[in-house]
Amino acid sequence: xxxxxxxxxxxxxxxxxxxxxxxxxxxxxxxxxxxxxxxxxxxxxxxxxxxxxxxxxxxxxxxxxxxxxxxxxxxxxxxxxxxxxxxxxxxxxxxxxxxxxxxxxxxxxxxxxxxxxxxxxxxxxxxxxxxxxxxxxxxxxxxxxxxxxxxxxxxxxxxxxxxxxxxxxxxxxxxxxxxxxxxxxxxxxxxxxxxxxxxxxxxxxxxxxxxxxxxxxxxxxxxxxxxxxxxxxxxxxxxxxxxxxxxxxxxxxxxxxxxxxxxxxxxxxxxxxxxxxxxxxxxxxxxxxxxxxxxxxxxxxxxxxxxxxxxxxxxxxxxxxxxxxxxxx
Amino acid sequence: xxxxxxxxxxxxxxxxxxxxxxxxxxxxxxxxxxxxxxxxxxxxxxxxxxxxxxxxxxxxxxxxxxxxxxxxxxxxxxxxxxxxxxxxxxxxxxxxxxxxxxxxxxxxxxxxxxxxxxxxxxxxxxxxxxxxxxxxxxxxxxxxxxxxxxxxxxxxxxxxxxxxxxxxxxxxxxxxxxxxxxxxxxxxxxxxxxxxxxxxxxxxxxxxxxxxxxxxxxxxxxxxxxxxxxxxxxxxxxxxxxxxxxxxxxxxxxxxxxxxxxxxxxxx
Numbered sequence: 001x002x003x004x005x006x007x008x009x010x011x012x013x014x015x016x017x018x019x020x021x022x023x024x025x026x027x028x029x030x031x032x033x034x035x036x037x038x039x040x041x042x043x044x045x046x047x048x049x050x051x052x053x054x055x056x057x058x059x060x061x062x063x064x065x066x067x068x069x070x071x072x073x074x075x076x077x078x079x080x081x082x083x084x085x086x087x088x089x090x091x092x093x094x095x096x097x098x099x100x101x102x103x104x105x106x107x108x109x110x111x112x113x114x115x116x117x118x119x120x121x122x123x124x125x126x127x128x129x130x131x132x133x134x135x136x137x138x139x140x141x142x143x144x145x146x147x148x149x150x151x152x153x154x155x156x157x158x159x160x161x162x163x164x165x166x167x168x169x170x171x172x173x174x175x176x177x178x179x180x181x182x183x184x185x186x187x188x189x190x191x192x193x194x195x196x197x198x199x200x201x202x203x204x205x206x207x208x209x210x211x212x213x214x215x216x217x218x219x220x221x222x223x224x225x226x227x228x229x230x231x232x233x234x235x236x237x238x239x240x241x242x243x244x245x246x247x248x249x250x251x252x253x254x255x256x257x258x259x260x261x262x263x264x265x266x267x268x269x270x271x272x273x274x275x276x277x278x279x280x281x282x283x284x285x286x287x288x289x290x291x292x293x294x295x296x297x298x299x300x301x302x303x304x305x306x307x308x309x310x311x312x313x314x315x316x317x318x319x320x321x322x323x324x325x326x327x328x329x
Numbered sequence: 330x331x332x333x334x335x336x337x338x339x340x341x342x343x344x345x346x347x348x349x350x351x352x353x354x355x356x357x358x359x360x361x362x363x364x365x366x367x368x369x370x371x372x373x374x375x376x377x378x379x380x381x382x383x384x385x386x387x388x389x390x391x392x393x394x395x396x397x398x399x400x401x402x403x404x405x406x407x408x409x410x411x412x413x414x415x416x417x418x419x420x421x422x423x424x425x426x427x428x429x430x431x432x433x434x435x436x437x438x439x440x441x442x443x444x445x446x447x448x449x450x451x452x453x454x455x456x457x458x459x460x461x462x463x464x465x466x467x468x469x470x471x472x473x474x475x476x477x478x479x480x481x482x483x484x485x486x487x488x489x490x491x492x493x494x495x496x497x498x499x500x501x502x503x504x505x506x507x508x509x510x511x512x513x514x515x516x517x518x519x520x521x522x523x524x525x526x527x528x529x530x531x532x533x534x535x536x537x538x539x540x541x542x543x544x545x546x547x548x549x550x551x552x553x554x555x556x557x558x559x560x561x562x563x564x565x566x567x568x569x570x571x572x573x574x575x576x577x578x579x580x581x582x583x584x585x586x587x588x589x590x591x592x593x594x595x596x597x
Contacts (some may be wrong), residue, residue, distance in 0.1 A: 122491040124452070124506040127572050128536035151358035151574065191497060209358065209365060212391060212443025212450065213491050220447045254499050258426070320497070 354380025428507025
């Protein structure tokens with residue numbers, strides 16, 4: 001998944017270091033446009049609410065990816081949702097019904113085991129968060145276990161790209177032991193990163209017992225750099241983005257709801273994030289972590305992504321002023 | 330609440346911890362899981378036993394900030410406590426360039442980070458200050474710096490969260506767990522009065538961990554614990570543990586003991 005494919009005429013070194021500063025510029029866009037990127041497929045699905053048959057809808061989407069269907073059989077599937085706060089009046093977390101539906105979908109595809117796992121970034125009390133968010137009730141109903149990644153044992157994974165300069169990052173054992181790791185993210189803006197999608201969602205795989213609350217080492221190493229390093233280290237094989245109700249404005253917590261009615265799925269996180277970003281009215285080539293990922297095995301070019309499923313019209317998300325530069329023209 | 334009920338619950342929690350202990354004397358987050366500093370230190374504080382040998386050899390990470398406080402009643406841990414104090418005095422967070430439009434607090438106070446080379450946050454600072462006060466170094470300039478940081482990071486609702494009381498002009502909510510630790514670290518004053526009131530919210534949004542920290546902090550400041558102890562007992566599992574987690578069970582054991590005795594290891 002994260003094989004490097006240096007395009008002719010451009011070295012990967014051109015993307016290191018300066019990528020973050022370069023990405024949101026016109027020059028950065030030109031650089032990204034010249035990168036060779038592998039073909040990728042992403043599925044977009046219309047979902048009018050969380051009350052519809054989400055299991056059936058997700059199965060329809062996952063079946064667009066025969067490799068994933070095959071991989072799920074007999075697999076230990078780990079679903080990693082985005083669980084941040086318990087203010088149920090705001091669309092902060094991956095909706096519990098969608099998480100439970102994803103678990104059921106993978107069970108129907110023959111998974112041997114489905115586990116839901118998350119390491120919330122700054123809330124210390126995971127028990128309270130899982131309960132108050134509503135996730136505990138839905139998982140209890142379907143008898144799916146929850147693993148608190150913040151208290152998990154961990155391995156310090158060597159960072160192949162090492163954009164952060166940290167050398168290694170601690171990654172939860174539950175995540176590393178998955179046959180199929182699925183990033184089940186929320187479609188939101190983010191007041192430090194611009195947007196938080198399937199790749200930023202991977203921050204929760206770094207245990208708090210190793211790095212604290214918040215996971216400041218990831219910010220100190222550079223948020224954009226940490227997103228790419230973690231993507232390489234954790235190697236999720238599938239991504240689902242809950243955009244049925246997304247968040248715009250001052251995300252990922254204090255923003256406002258967007259009735260997007262969309263689920264985005266795919267096997268390659270950068271491609272999934274790129275499609276989601278375009279639906280949010282952003283240009284993924286201007287998003288630094290995606291620009292870097294495009295030079296390291298990821299696909300963000302629209303011309304290299306086959307979008308299947310339902311046709312979804314973009315709906316520009318409101319952004320903090322400093323992220324207006326990420327907007328698509 | 331009936332004292333016998335509290336003592337029984339405490340004994341059941343300690344029995345869980347005895348069963349959950351590893352052969353090397355440590356505790357993991359889960360019963361017989363890989364040894365980790367946080368559950369091992371809280372288990373020592375609860376009186377379940379302290380493996381000084383394991384604590385001396387292991388990489389305790391940020392848990393080292395808690396060593397002087399958690400092992401205050403372990404005579405054989407004197408050398409460990411001394412070494413931890415030196416570590417605490419030598420560790421500081423990285424200052425961050427102030428940007429009042431973004432952060433509502435003073436980002437130049439270095440205080441204590443979770444990991445060296447990163448910024449200061451509430452819980453590690455609370456651990457460090459609590460430890461320094463425990464060993465009688467509460468008037469050390471670093472301890473005073475930590476207290477200044479905690480006061481600066483208090484949220485508008487009277488508690489503390491991880492360490493950002495206000496971001497982009499919006500006041501953020503506090504959380505019971507860091508509020509509990511910050512309140513334990515502070516000697517008293519109006520900020521503590523506000524925090525003690527905030528801690529009562531643990532009753533409306535209970536968990537084993539939040540109730541334990543609320544009880545510990547209120548007992549430390551001689552505030553009544555109302556119905557918090559009864560709520561904590563009600564959340565105990567049949568096996569005596571709290572959610573199968575050793576650190577939560579150890580803190581619950583501390584809190585249940587505090588509810589009876591009116592004091593505990595973390596009360597300075």
